Amino acid sequence: MWGAAFQSKADATGGILEAPTIQGGTASGLVASAAMALPTNATTLRLLSDKFREIVSVRDFGAAGDGVADDTQAIQAAINAICSGSGGAPPYGSGGKITMPPGVFRISAVTFPCNGVVLEGANNGNVNSGSLDYRGTVIHLTTPANTAAFAPSMVAADYGGGIRIAHLGVDGTDMAASATVFDFSWLQHSTLSDIVAYHVTNFFREIGGAQNLIEDVELFGFSGTGIEFGGGPCTGNLASCNTRGDLLRVTRVNMNSLPGYTSTCYAYHGLAQSLDVTTSTCESAAFGINAWCDTTAGNNGEACPAFARFYDVEAEDCTTCVNLSDTQDAEFFGGYFLGRGVNSTHVVNVFSTNYGGNPASGAAGSYAQAIRFHGGRFGNAGGSIMNMGVSQFVIEGAQFFSGNLSDTERSVGAPNIEVTGTGSATTPVQGIIANNLMCVASGEQPVGLYQSGVWLDANVNHVKVHDNEVSACTAGGVSDKSSLTGSSNNNDLHDNG
Numbered sequence: 001m002w003g004a005a006f007q008s009k010a011d012a013t014g015g016i017l018e019a020p021t022i023q024g025g026t027a028s029g030l031v032a033s034a035a036m037a038l039p040t041n042a043t044t045l046r047l048l049s050d051k052f053r054e055i056v057s058v059r060d061f062g063a064a065g066d067g068v069a070d071d072t073q074a075i076q077a078a079i080n081a082i083c084s085g086s087g088g089a090p091p092y093g094s095g096g097k098i099t100m101p102p103g104v105f106r107i108s109a110v111t112f113p114c115n116g117v118v119l120e121g122a123n124n125g126n127v128n129s130g131s132l133d134y135r136g137t138v139i140h141l142t143t144p145a146n147t148a149a150f151a152p153s154m155v156a157a158d159y160g161g162g163i164r165i166a167h168l169g170v171d172g173t174d175m176a177a178s179a180t181v182f183d184f185s186w187l188q189h190s191t192l193s194d195i196v197a198y199h200v201t202n203f204f205r206e207i208g209g210a211q212n213l214i215e216d217v218e219l220f221g222f223s224g225t226g227i228e229f230g231g232g233p234c235t236g237n238l239a240s241c242n243t244r245g246d247l248l249r250v251t252r253v254n255m256n257s258l259p260g261y262t263s264t265c266y267a268y269h270g271l272a273q274s275l276d277v278t279t280s281t282c283e284s285a286a287f288g289i290n291a292w293c294d295t296t297a298g299n300n301g302e303a304c305p306a307f308a309r310f311y312d313v314e315a316e317d318c319t320t321c322v323n324l325s326d327t328q329d330a331e332f333f334g335g336y337f338l339g340r341g342v343n344s345t346h347v348v349n350v351f352s353t354n355y356g357g358n359p360a361s362g363a364a365g366s367y368a369q370a371i372r373f374h375g376g377r378f379g380n381a382g383g384s385i386m387n388m389g390v391s392q393f394v395i396e397g398a399q400f401f402s403g404n405l406s407d408t409e410r411s412v413g414a415p416n417i418e419v420t421g422t423g424s425a426t427t428p429v430q431g432i433i434a435n436n437l438m439c440v441a442s443g444e445q446p447v448g449l450y451q452s453g454v455w456l457d458a459n460v461n462h463v464k465v466h467d468n469e470v471s472a473c474t475a476g477g478v479s480d481k482s483s484l485t486g487s488s489n490n491n492d493l494h495d496n497g
Helices: 048-054 072-082 481-485
Strands: 011-013 016-018 055-057 066-070 096-100 103-107 110-112 117-121 137-141 148-152 163-171 180-183 191-198 202-207 210-222 225-231 245-257 264-270 272-283 287-292 309-318 320-325 330-333 336-341 348-351 371-374 377-381 386-388 393-396 399-401 415-419 429-434 452-456 461-466 478-480 492-494
Touching: 055 072, 072 096, 072 103, 072 110, 072 117, 202 210, 202 245, 210 225, 225 245, 225 272, 245 264, 264 272, 287 309, 309 320, 320 336, 386 393, 399 415, 415 429, 452 461
Parallel strands: 055 096, 066 103, 096 117, 103 137, 110 148, 117 163, 137 163, 148 180, 163 191, 180 202, 191 210, 202 225, 210 245, 225 264, 245 272, 264 287, 272 309, 287 320, 309 330, 309 336, 320 348, 330 371, 336 377, 348 386, 371 393, 377 399, 386 415, 393 429, 415 452, 429 461, 452 478, 461 492
Antiparallel strands: 011 016
């Protein structure tokens, strides 16, 4: 294989080279700074230094991987080595692959100074076992406060991309409470894949950035925020705003919170749009999905946050499984959302705080509207299971059960679905509630529940409630409270029984 590197006769005695003539470099330890090679069946003679830079091992730079030594500088050196090529001009040589063999690598924080970097372990480790018998590649974090263990060195104007991190186990037992494992802010076309993490605080953060992917992730005992996606603020034309986040895809991600109910699985906020979550679970968190938009975002709440899609998402034993404030155009398909009983005022709470307002002809109007639930199961709330406080909503084909659990006196009969402007800056108008199964769970029913089906509060108007099954609702089926004020709000209630 190396014959082409020598370019002249080399005498050998007993299989040992004697005084070979070598073109470029020396044979002492095979220093590859100038040596060249022609791999079998290849066509081009190349510098070994170039070839070695394409794929490097962190052990080539002194990483011990013994769980004791601090390997931060060695791993940063490996990243810097593959980023040392020309990236911004011909011949475009920056980037490459870094391998991390089996072992336990202690790291505080490293950065990626170039695009096109792959950091890949041997396997995702066995960090979640009771004995912590680390198998494969494990990162043991000692990350300090307000720092990310893995982050790009780009800023908003750079918008770099092409970072892929895969096949790792992460032990966050020694990371600071405000630290984050992965920060993909200002990145695009980047991927996080096949990661198992144990006792981390905050797992993933992306502020700005576009078209990134998280897949096949398991979080065991996290205590902060699992996945945060945000953007902004922006002024002027949103289309040209490079601080706006756009399209984060999440698939097959499971999160299990530490006991205490202080964690958030998904934090979705600011000028970020197109969060796409598929087949994900969230266990024992304060918030399964928490979305909001503050006043610094501007643009009347447009795209703040917007266009989230949740497919087959499961959030169980959460204080509030879905909490949406000032959110535009969120849509849920199926899923299972189970609250904490009397500790959950609502399982789903949708409202406006900073950008409330109803649609009006000729007015700018608020963008905090248009929430849709298609199917799914919702239950186990102290009060109403779903509280809807925005306009232009659809709730259809779902099942609701075990609401009003805090009413031990059987005097209130809180509904499964409550449509109200109380607690919201918006008085709901233009909604559809249809074809839902109310007040009943599959299997055994809790004893002594006193719950209603649907309440429309006074001043709610142009809401259609029809074809819901409410025969199991012991405190009434569907109620339009506008009749109590003597007003007619153009609500349409029919065929509920």
